[in-house]
Amino acid sequence: MTSVASPEPAAGRREVRPGGWLAWLGATDHKRIGLLTLGTSLVLLFLMGVLALLMRSQLAQPDEHVFDPHTYNQLFTIHGSGMIYLVLTPFAIGLGVYLVPLQIGAPAIALPRTTLLAYWLYAVGAVVMLSGFATTGGAHASGWFSYPPLADSEYEPGAGSDLWIAGVVMSAVGMILMGWAVLWTALRKRPDGMTMLRMPVFTWSMVATCLMVVGAFPSLLAAMALLAVGRGDPSVFASNVWNIGYQHLFWFYGHPVVYVMFFPYLGAVSEVLAVFSGRRFFGYKGTVLSLLAFAGLSMSVWGHHMFTTGQAADDYYSLMSIVLLIPAGVEYFGMLGTILSGRLRLRTPMLFALAFIPQFLIGGLTGIMVGTPVVDYHVTDSYFVVAHLHYVLFAGSAFGLFAAVYFWFPKATGMMLDERLGKLHFWLAVAGANLTFLPMFGLGYLGMPRRVSTYSPFDGFGRLNLLASIGAGILALSMAVFAVNIIGTLNRRALHGSEHQAPDDPWEGHTLEWATSSPPPSLNFTPEHPLPPIGSFAPLLDLREQAGPAVPGQAEGPA
């Protein structure tokens, strides 16, 4: 709210109504900026999903020509760019903007006006990128990593590509600023008692994430600057050093961003697993340490995206990539240890968190395979890689995203999402995601390159593609259920007001955000909702343990 920045409106200025749209668009309250970011990226998630559906409709059968190749190339380019630059990254960091101040017990975010600027850079960047569809040449069509010389003005002359670069730069600058704000909040805005090793796992995941954002995202800006220069004068790319140099700059950003789109969801899943297991997160210190090690290593493996360029050191990059399995394994130890010694309540957030474990694992294990040059020379740039990255980002991260939405929705809105619709959403999403992405491993192995707008009947890709397209249809259905659940719940609030008010702590949470009201007041903690004493990374659990021997979760009964 504006009152954070200027407690008393200056004389002669119009007063801004707290609930009005102007108060939202100019909010400096981290919760409002967080919700704006989360809401914007959710809307874009649906839009990018529609683009994916259009692609799957074209690929369902061989020799289909629903779209001409140029249109198809725009679809996959904007789907990939949108999901990475405009959905999974902003949602991850937006979650941090909303939650980190609450979880550490701070009244506000550090740098609130910078955070607001960051949101607007991101939102306008998204509009700029998508406005390419309205230009005569159509949107950008060189893929989300847009290697030159294909992406220079000689081979891709349309204004859509210029808009794409502008959009990527704006949203990336926005994410860097937001990353700094969240990082600074966690490091410098903690109240007395909240030591670093009492920060919740999610907050730690945001610290590691923001370190990668501020360390690696500037490299994306450098890559975009190089591409912009090359669009001014394509002769720049007549020299191989700039072509391969672009790839180095890009992947120096492009690998850490994968973990930027993974850690916050892992953090969210860890919180959900702990709460619905009725115990504190198991192996906290190991997980924190592994997150930091993971973030450090992530900056040294980018060349594994470039084995087939013939211009990257195979051994070094593959060996560094394999070492990543150590911190990843430690994180799995924590998650599995938590559920193995817990008392599980299978509510919707927990279902998504549980499915995250094996589904993300498929993405991770195949990641070790594609990080091995001998294997990568066959499967890179094929549908095998498409399957791998969708297991990581959709079957993994997006499931974490859904878990986070169901888990924190009552806190943010004061309304519970519908449990039956949530479970329907979950089962359709599990069936849809696996039916869509599992066949793609086979397609890649058989020889289907990624980014093809169609294939011939003689290739033998028809049956697996049809399965994948049917899966995409099921996923679309699950997303429709998700939309109905959210919109319906918000409508109910509009119609019935506080009748369906969610309790402050509907899940028996562990962390400080559950100690305040739902939704939290503008400065997060008030005399009616004071900050509880902080003695560990699960202060609310400590309070319940002190209060009595009651088994957590019993009040609510079995799920």
Added chain:
Amino acid sequence: MTHRQVFGQVFTVESAIAGAVFVAVLGLLLYSVVRRRAAAGATPSQRAELPGPEKFYVGVLIAVAAFLVAWTAWQNHRETHEHAAGAPVVVDVTAYQWCWAFTYPGDGGGSPSAPPPTTPPTAPQSPCLAGHYPTLVVPTGRTVRVRITSADVIHSLWVPELRYKMDAFPHHVNTFTLTVDRQGRWIGRCAEFCGERHYAMHFWFKAVSPRQYAAWAHSHSGTGQAGASA
């Protein structure tokens, strides 16, 4: 060992390890869901950590990582051409939007006299059209050295049957060596997205006996043809 054989071994071993890990994790997950459910009457433990088992587990992870690191480092250099006979056959490949040109600088016979092409042949030629894909002909049992470049954007030469691909960069020549141990004709594709007709940028990769190859090279000598029909 040909690249295909090395790939087969590595892929099998890694799939087996991955499969075992996946089954173990899924098993623990299902065990938790069944036996640790609230409805099953489980009580949560509040033990914060198990440093002993965790240290042991990290040790196991390090051992697995060390094994994979050493083993894949070995596999990276395992492809050999020791069984290949005779001088290597040199093929120059130029990729362009949207097809391939194959030339045989040694007249298809032996080692080349000319240095690798630094400037690609003048494009464009006609795009690859179904039924008229160019053919890359190589002899079996001999080392084939492929020098690959591009006339415009980045492409990637992929023969799925050989389990291998290599990028074609403009203003840069990549060289790789392969041996093919059996005869056949397989589809080759462009794997790096290269624009409008990327989806149709195919070619044939044909491996013939050294005798047939000599005859073919003789009949094509001097032309060094792109898109030779074979």
